[in-house]
Amino acid sequence: MTRAATITRRTLLIGATAIAGGVAFGAWAVRHPHDNPLAEGLGAGEASFNPWVKVTGAGITLITPHADLGQGAVHMQAALIAEEMDLEFGQFDTAFGPPDPAYYNRAMAAEAGAAMAALTPISAAMAEAVAGGAMKLFGVQGTGGSTSAPDSFDKLREAGAVARETLKRAAEELTGVSAAEMTTEAGRVILPDGRALPYTDLAAVAAEVAPVRDVVLRPSSEWRLIGRPMARIDMADKVTGRQVYGIDLAPEGMLHAAVRTSPRRGEVLSYDASAAAGMRGVQDVIAVTGGVAVLADNTWRAFRALDAVEIAWGPAAYPAEQAEHWEAVGASFTDARMDAEWRADGDAAAALSAGADVAAEYRAPYVAHQPLEPLNAVVLVTEPRVEVWTAHQLPRFLQQRVAGVTGHDAEQVVLHNQFAGGSFGHRLEFEHVTLAAEIANARRGTPVKLTYSREQDFATDFPRHIAMARGRGAVADGHVTAIDIDVAGAPVTASQMGRIGLGGAGPDTQLPAGVWNAPYGPEHFRVRSYAVPGLAPVSSWRSVGASCGGFFIETLMDELCHAAGADPVEERLRLMTDPVARGVLEAAAEMAGWGRDPGEDRGLGVALVESFGVPVAEIVEVTATEGGIRIDAVWVASDSGTVIDPVNIENHIQGAVVWGLGHAMNSEITYRDGMAEQSNYHAAEGMRMHQCPRISVRTLEAAPRIRGIGEPPVPPAAPALGNAIFAATGQRLREMPFRRHVRFV
Amino acid sequence: MRLTVNGTEHELDVEPDMPLLWVLRDELGVTGVKYGCGIAQCGACTVHLDGMAMRACQVPAAAAEGAEVLTIEGLGGGDALHAVQRAWIDEQVAQCGYCQAGQILQAAWLLETSPAPSDEEIDRVMSGNLCRCGTYPRIRAAIHAAAAALREG
Ligand code: FES
Ligand code: FES
Numbered sequence: 001m002t003r004a005a006t007i008t009r010r011t012l013l014i015g016a017t018a019i020a021g022g023v024a025f026g027a028w029a030v031r032h033p034h035d036n037p038l039a040e041g042l043g044a045g046e047a048s049f050n051p052w053v054k055v056t057g058a059g060i061t062l063i064t065p066h067a068d069l070g071q072g073a074v075h076m077q078a079a080l081i082a083e084e085m086d087l088e089f090g091q092f093d094t095a096f097g098p099p100d101p102a103y104y105n106r107a108m109a110a111e112a113g114a115a116m117a118a119l120t121p122i123s124a125a126m127a128e129a130v131a132g133g134a135m136k137l138f139g140v141q142g143t144g145g146s147t148s149a150p151d152s153f154d155k156l157r158e159a160g161a162v163a164r165e166t167l168k169r170a171a172e173e174l175t176g177v178s179a180a181e182m183t184t185e186a187g188r189v190i191l192p193d194g195r196a197l198p199y200t201d202l203a204a205v206a207a208e209v210a211p212v213r214d215v216v217l218r219p220s221s222e223w224r225l226i227g228r229p230m231a232r233i234d235m236a237d238k239v240t241g242r243q244v245y246g247i248d249l250a251p252e253g254m255l256h257a258a259v260r261t262s263p264r265r266g267e268v269l270s271y272d273a274s275a276a277a278g279m280r281g282v283q284d285v286i287a288v289t290g291g292v293a294v295l296a297d298n299t300w301r302a303f304r305a306l307d308a309v310e311i312a313w314g315p316a317a318y319p320a321e322q323a324e325h326w327e328a329v330g331a332s333f334t335d336a337r338m339d340a341e342w343r344a345d346g347d348a349a350a351a352l353s354a355g356a357d358v359a360a361e362y363r364a365p366y367v368a369h370q371p372l373e374p375l376n377a378v379v380l381v382t383e384p385r386v387e388v389w390t391a392h393q394l395p396r397f398l399q400q401r402v403a404g405v406t407g408h409d410a411e412q413v414v415l416h417n418q419f420a421g422g423s424f425g426h427r428l429e430f431e432h433v434t435l436a437a438e439i440a441n442a443r444r445g446t447p448v449k450l451t452y453s454r455e456q457d458f459a460t461d462f463p464r465h466i467a468m469a470r471g472r473g474a475v476a477d478g479h480v481t482a483i484d485i486d487v488a489g490a491p492v493t494a495s496q497m498g499r500i501g502l503g504g505a506g507p508d509t510q511l512p513a514g515v516w517n518a519p520y521g522p523e524h525f526r527v528r529s530y531a532v533p534g535l536a537p538v539s540s541w542r543s544v545g546a547s548c549g550g551f552f553i554e555t556l557m558d559e560l561c562h563a564a565g566a567d568p569v570e571e572r573l574r575l576m577t578d579p580v581a582r583g584v585l586e587a588a589a590e591m592a593g594w595g596r597d598p599g600e601d602r603g604l605g606v607a608l609v610e611s612f613g614v615p616v617a618e619i620v621e622v623t624a625t626e627g628g629i630r631i632d633a634v635w636v637a638s639d640s641g642t643v644i645d646p647v648n649i650e651n652h653i654q655g656a657v658v659w660g661l662g663h664a665m666n667s668e669i670t671y672r673d674g675m676a677e678q679s680n681y682h683a684a685e686g687m688r689m690h691q692c693p694r695i696s697v698r699t700l701e702a703a704p705r706i707r708g709i710g711e712p713p714v715p716p717a718a719p720a721l722g723n724a725i726f727a728a729t730g731q732r733l734r735e736m737p738f739r740r741h742v743r744f745v
Numbered sequence: 746m747r748l749t750v751n752g753t754e755h756e757l758d759v760e761p762d763m764p765l766l767w768v769l770r771d772e773l774g775v776t777g778v779k780y781g782c783g784i785a786q787c788g789a790c791t792v793h794l795d796g797m798a799m800r801a802c803q804v805p806a807a808a809a810e811g812a813e814v815l816t817i818e819g820l821g822g823g824d825a826l827h828a829v830q831r832a833w834i835d836e837q838v839a840q841c842g843y844c845q846a847g848q849i850l851q852a853a854w855l856l857e858t859s860p861a862p863s864d865e866e867i868d869r870v871m872s873g874n875l876c877r878c879g880t881y882p883r884i885r886a887a888i889h890a891a892a893a894a895l896r897e898g
Contacts, residue, residue, distance in 0.1 A: 241777025
């Protein structure tokens with residue numbers, strides 16, 4: 001493929017540009033395909049440049065295009081640039097990239113396309129519609145869908161290599177020595193005679209020379225950083241309290257705001273602020289979209305005054321009682337509600353016409369995100385621009401939303417992205433930022449920090465969607481022969497895209513996620529999904545659809561193995577169609593010593609789910625004690641291709657297992673009188689230390705492409721735990737949270 | 746009222762029932778102490794009050810009058826790291842990091858009262874500190890490592 005074709009295809013070109021005091025390396029984004037946008041002399045607005053590396057006489061800054069939600073994006077992305085650029089940790093600062101289309105998330109777009117291409121029963125038009133939806137959401141600098149690693153892996157190393165080679169060219173310009181004879185090391189260009197020129201000394205000259213874009217990335221055998229344990233650059237700040245989060249910001253003259261919006265997402269019928277208005281420190285009580293806000297000189301005073309405001313809320317637009325939500329889901333397995341048939345191998349209907357060996361219904365509840373840092377945003381509105389300090393996963397959409405509130409153009413909205421105290425999908429939403437903008441707009445010229453109380457955060461969390469599955473299957477001669485599974489639930493993609501103002505076209509890909517792509521090939525396998533309208537608005541929750549789908553299919557599979565009298569690992573391996581998935585299942589089985597007798601009152605359960613292109617197998621061991629079920633150990637094997645940092649990935653996989661197990665055991669959101677019944681962590685606590693098992697991790701690297709690991713270890717945790725409890729006690733768990741049915745220690 | 750935070754004395758005029766958490770964060774700008782729940786359910790606001798690990802969201806300003814408050818900023822003293830912080834770095838514990846100041850202060854207090862804690866003891870003392878990122882396995886390992894380091898002096 002020629003260079004021109006490459007450029008046109010991805011409309012992204014690594015290059016360089018002069019900046020004050022030096023040079024920046026990064027990506028040109030071109031609005032229309034060009035043969036060579038840098039050479040052609042582009043008109044204004046036809047191209048934009050975003051730096052990933054800035055070198056000036058004063059120092060080196062590496063830019064992180066993706067939000068850092070705790071996954072270590074800042075560290076990992078800096079490491080990728082430093083690998084090719086020959087920088088050591090400590091030789092550079094990091095900063096978040098401002099919103100710009102050049103930080104195009106390649107992986108998200110490719111992911112959507114590739115996933116759909118693998119779907120034979122779906123029409124090309126349908127695949128495109130679905131892929132297009134994902135691209136709209138994440139295509140532009142989004143952080144989500146476990147795409148940070150794949151998106152960055154090539155292009156940041158490329159940027160590092162371009163920077164390195166261009167700095168050598170600058171050294172050539174300066175010394176007359178051929179660049180080909182130079183090497184680089186620890187932030188310096190080394191000349192053949194041993195002289196060393198620091199990059200910072202070359203910055204000015206590098207801005208003048210033509211950038212060297214013809215670079216070859218180093219083979220993995222030459223990597224110094226990638227694949228080795230690194231001390232994360234944010235670690236020291238995070239253990240000393242120096243790490244600043246959005247909630248900690250306090251620009252000069254700032255006011256503190258608190259807000260209460262309708263727990264039914266409806267209207268404010270009336271409110272009485274007379275008691276609050278005179279309270280100490282209170283500056284103002286104002287009506288905002290769907291609620292009331294207090295401005296004060298201190299967060300607590302704002303919270304307290306808000307508690308003194310009496311508000312009458314209008315009704316919810318969704319069913320008031322939780323039972324009605326389940327009734328609506330249960331009534332949706334109809335032809336009229338069918339979203340799509342995702343898989344139709346063999347003829348499952350015919351195979352099961354004489355009756356099923358297993359027929360069961362499974363349920364996954366609404367669940368809140370609730371990262372530990374409550375939602376917050378600092379906003380300063382002035383005539384020429386709006387500044388926003390917050391942690392957000394969709395910067396470009398955030399600009400548009402804020403501009404819509406204040407009446408500015410999107411380009412006038414400046415986002416200063418912040419380190420997030422967790423997200424799990426929560427910081428894909430906009431309400432807290434647009435409310436902060438609304439309040440700040442009423443106080444132009446004064447920075448306003450809106451801090452959600454935990455209760456406000458719970459009450460207005462757009463939870464993980466609710467879903468139900470009806471599964472049937474047949475066994476013969478000790479094997480699983482037919483699986484027919486229908487999944488119905490709230491369509492999360494449409495719900496989320498609707499709030500952004502993008503129409504969701506085509507069937508909802510998240511409803512059958514983890515199910516339709518189960519890497520098994522029984523003779524008959526049918527998967528259909530049904531979208532249930534009118535339920536509570538929902539959002540992406542760590543691993544999204546697969547967090548429900550994985551539980552459904554892997555519990556059904558376990559029931560079928562049991563009915564067939566087959567070993568759950570051996571039968572899965574027999575049905576396996578994907579060699580990478582086979583590898584992880586074999587590895588987990590070996591780690592756990594699968595096949596051993598765990599002893600009295602103990603049981604092992606297995607599950608394997610593929611999500612975001614990554615198969616993960618988990619085996620859980622439990623003991624049924626007097627005081628309840630105790631989780632003793634979890635063995636996890638995953639394959640997301642090249643591992644950038646073995647310690648960071650282990651931490652993430654352990655965290656995802658804790659997330660998956662904790663919520664499967666303990667957490668749900670239920671509605672009563674149109675409001676979430678759970679108001680704080682006491683009622684939805686996920687996992688705590690005393691319930692946390694030993695978690696052993698093995699990361700295989702057989703997958704051909706690098707992929708993200710933030711989400712894929714979540715879905716297998718719930719079914720592996722449920723299957724283990726069945727093995728230990730004979731009690732089959734078909735509904736999360738499990739504590740509705742069993743007691744945990 | 747008077748309050749000593751990390752060795753520095755402050756003179757303040759706040760409501761007696763303002764929680765220490767907000768006195769520290771909003772009145773004194775000591776932001777290492779975090780707000781997570783406000784109802785003693787998460788431990789993000791943990792500080793040492795006269796040497797005891799306490800939830801700052803539950804301590805009214807009046808009750809802290811005259812007490813010595815230690816926050817993450819003061820642990821270890823100056824630029825030095827406490828053994829628990831060093832262990833946290835060695836084990837690469839933090840993900841988002843938001844809970845970790847509370848975890849570290851709770852763990853430091855645990856090790857003062859029990860120099861060689863068992864897993865059960867760790868579970869008991871640390872279960873009030875939520876980590877939504879799920880770093881518990883590494884926290885446990887780091888506490889054992891810090892305990893060993895402290896014992897060896
Ligand atoms: S904020 Fe004090 S325990 Fe959560
Ligand atoms: S590291 Fe994120 S909450 Fe603990």
